Amino acid sequence: MGRIADTQKFMREVQVEAKKVTWPERKETIQATLMVFVMVILISLFLYLVDWGLESLIGLVI
Numbered sequence: 469m470g471r472i473a474d475t476q477k478f479m480r481e482v483q484v485e486a487k488k489v490t491w492p493e494r495k496e497t498i499q500a501t502l503m504v505f506v507m508v509i510l511i512s513l514f515l516y517l518v519d520w521g522l523e524s525l526i527g528l529v530i
Contacts, residue, residue, distance in 0.1 A: 492500070
């Protein structure tokens with residue numbers, strides 16, 4: 469097969485697969501987004517506390 473035929477076949481397969489996609493409902497999307505924000509805040513707080521603790525520990529040693 470040539471490049472054009474391969475590309476056409478690929479595009480047909482993409483269309484078939486795209487029809488199989490199920491998108492999340494609005495409620496699910498909002499919940500997932502909120503969970504991401506909460507996790508980012510928690511991890512940021514954790515890293516801040518670890519950084520602060522290590523900085524204090526190094527300050528005591530030096």
